[in-house]
Amino acid sequence: MLxxxxxxxxxxxxxxxxxxxxxxxxxxxxxxxxxxxFSLVFYITIGYLLFNKKKIxxxxxxxxxxxxxxxxxxxxxxxxxxxxxxxxLYKKSNLKLNDVAKELNITSNRLSQLLNENIGKSFTLxxxxxxxxxxxxxxxxxxxxxxEAIGYEAGFSSKSSFFCHL
Numbered sequence: 001m002l003x004x005x006x007x008x009x010x011x012x013x014x015x016x017x018x019x020x021x022x023x024x025x026x027x028x029x030x031x032x033x034x035x036x037x038f039s040l041v042f043y044i045t046i047g048y049l050l051f052n053k054k055k056i057x058x059x060x061x062x063x064x065x066x067x068x069x070x071x072x073x074x075x076x077x078x079x080x081x082x083x084x085x086x087x088x089l090y091k092k093s094n095l096k097l098n099d100v101a102k103e104l105n106i107t108s109n110r111l112s113q114l115l116n117e118n119i120g121k122s123f124t125l126x127x128x129x130x131x132x133x134x135x136x137x138x139x140x141x142x143x144x145x146x147x148e149a150i151g152y153e154a155g156f157s158s159k160s161s162f163f164c165h166l
Contacts, residue, residue: 008049015045068110073118079104080114090130093157097123131155 022037068076083089083103092099100123101111115126135154138145145153 011045011049015041068114068117073114076104076106076114077118080111084130088134090127090134091153091155093152093155095127095155127155 018041019038022041023034026032026034026037080100083100089095089100089103097111098108101108104111106114112123115121115123119126121129131154135150135156138150138153139147142150
């Protein structure tokens with residue numbers, strides 16, 4: 001028995017076969033037969049797919065992520081804070097959302113959701129806030145460095161991305 005995911009493919013295949021057959025027959029008969037046959041098969045197929053009582057679901061939406069419970073969010077946020085403050089992950093200029101998610105043993109989607117729902121920030125904004133804070137400290141403590149060097153030391157990957165956040 002066909003699943004609903006495959007049934008629409010079979011219906012479209014059968015409709016294409018019937019349309020092709022109609023055009024082959026129209027070559028031997030009158031040329032008007034092909035377009036009429038095409039229209040007939042096309043509209044019957046569309047009608048069946050749209051008005052069938054058992055709707056054929058072709059494209060399903062991804063299920064929405066469940067809200068992270070407050071207790072779990074607090075634990076994850078504490079782990080994230082520890083990673084940023086103690087291990088200073090933000091200093092890695094090529095740090096990606098996926099890298100931090102692996103450190104926390106969660107998916108990158110889950111980490112993004114955690115940041116958006118609980119802190120109200122994107123990963124990039126969250127990361128750059130730590131980098132800017134670090135750059136401020138470096139400017140105060142090591143005023144002999146160039147501003148560019150401080151940007152690289154704080155974790156920015158380029159001079160322009162650092163200057164953009166100043």
